Amino acid sequence: EAQVTQNPRYLITVTGKKLTVTCSQNMNHEYMSWYRQDPGLGLRQIYYSMNVEVTDKGDVPEGYKVSRKEKRNFPLILESPSPNQTSLYFCASSLAYPNEQFFGPGTRLTVL
Amino acid sequence: AQSVTQLDSQVPVFEEAPVELRCNYSSSVSVYLFWYVQYPNQGLQLLLKYLSGSTLVKGINGFEAEFNKSQTSFHLRKPSVHISDTAEYFCAVSDLTSGTYKYIFGTGTRLKVLA
Numbered sequence: 001e002a003q004v005t006q007n008p009r010y011l012i013t014v015t016g017k018k019l020t021v022t023c024s025q026n027m028n029h030e031y032m033s034w035y036r037q038d039p040g041l042g043l044r045q046i047y048y049s050m051n052v053e054v055t056d057k058g059d060v061p062e063g064y065k066v067s068r069k070e071k072r073n074f075p076l077i078l079e080s081p082s083p084n085q086t087s088l089y090f091c092a093s094s095l096a097y098p099n100e101q102f103f104g105p106g107t108r109l110t111v112l
Numbered sequence: 113a114q115s116v117t118q119l120d121s122q123v124p125v126f127e128e129a130p131v132e133l134r135c136n137y138s139s140s141v142s143v144y145l146f147w148y149v150q151y152p153n154q155g156l157q158l159l160l161k162y163l164s165g166s167t168l169v170k171g172i173n174g175f176e177a178e179f180n181k182s183q184t185s186f187h188l189r190k191p192s193v194h195i196s197d198t199a200e201y202f203c204a205v206s207d208l209t210s211g212t213y214k215y216i217f218g219t220g221t222r223l224k225v226l227a
Contacts, residue, residue, distance in 0.1 A: 004155075033215070040121070042202060042219035043156075050213055058214055090155060097213040098144045098206030103155035 002027045004104035006091050012110045013081055021076045021107050023091030031094040032074040033058070033101065034066065036087040043090065049074055050097065081111040114138055114207040118218035125193055126226050133188040133221045135177075135203030142208040145186040147177055150200045150220075159201070162186060173197070198225045 004025045013019055025032065033048040035058075045058030049068040063085055065077040074093075078085060088108050092101040117136045125131045137143060144163050148156040160171025167179040177188045186203060203218040 031213070035217075040219060042118075043204075043217040045214055045216075048213060048215075056213065059216075092156075098208060098215075100146055100158045100161050101156075101215065103148075103157070105155045 002102070004091055004093055004102050006089075006104040006107050008107060009105065010108050012112065014112050015082055016080050019078050019081060019109075021078075021089060021091075021109070023074045023076065023104060024072050025074075025091075025093040025102070026072065027093060027095070027102065028071065029093035029102070030071070030096045031099075031101075032068065033092045033094075034064070034074070034076045035090045035092065036060065036085075037090060037106075038087050046076070046089075078109075081109075083111050085109065086111050114143075114205060114210055114214075114216050116203050116205050116216050116218040118203055118221050120221050121219065122222045122224065124224045124226055127195055128192045130191050131189065131193050131197075131223065133201050133203075133223065135186045135188065135218060137184050137186065137203075137205045137216075144206045144208070145177075145179060146204040146206075146215075147171065147175070147186070147188050148202045148204060149173075150202065152199070156202065159188070193223070193225050195225050195227060197223060199223060 034046040035043040044060045047066040049055045091104040094101045115138045146161045147159040150156045162179045170176045
């Protein structure tokens with residue numbers, strides 16, 4: 001089944017404790033992206049990747065890191081999480097920009 | 113910079129009534145437009161897309177949207193809604209002339225279908 005998977009689905013952590021949210025797609029898509037969803041703000045793009053080893057900032061990149069060492073994986077790293085990063089995070093992939101995106105199920109992160 | 117405006121944060125409508133969810137984007141020469149739906153506790157899935165060609169686009173579940181370049185709008189419509197259409201709807205744009213490869217989303221419209 002073609003899909004985008006994210007892990008973990010739920011995470012509660014404390015300020016400053018490094019964490020990684022994994023994202024994987026099995027559709028051989030070139031483009032991958034991370035979004036955060038907050039009430040009243042919709043989805044905001046954090047980082048995107050056009051292909052392996054090619055990443056760029058979205059609209060809200062502060063406090064996040066990404067890497068794209070393999071085509072199928074695009075992990076999101078929070079090196080020192082803060083409470084304002086409490087949010088619902090979505091990974092998405094697309095065959096190529098600017099085509100439609102396929103979204104993962106989401107990761108609900110709470111930073112205390 | 114490109115932006116997307118969904119003016120209605122919530123739209124209540126009775127079952128079997130028609131509905132229109134509004135989306136406006138800032139002007140651009142060349143854009144691709146999308147509507148996504150998010151059911152409770154789920155990810156987003158594509159409803160429909162406009163890439164080029166006919167300005168009237170048909171999507172899944174009986175939804176359609178019309179691309180209006182002069183008004184920079186891409187409103188979503190359904191002639192008769194069902195309870196199962198209750199969800200949040202997001203309009204998104206990719207701007208081919210921006211020099212970036214970002215997708216810009218609106219803030220979403222929560223459709224509540226009433227029995």
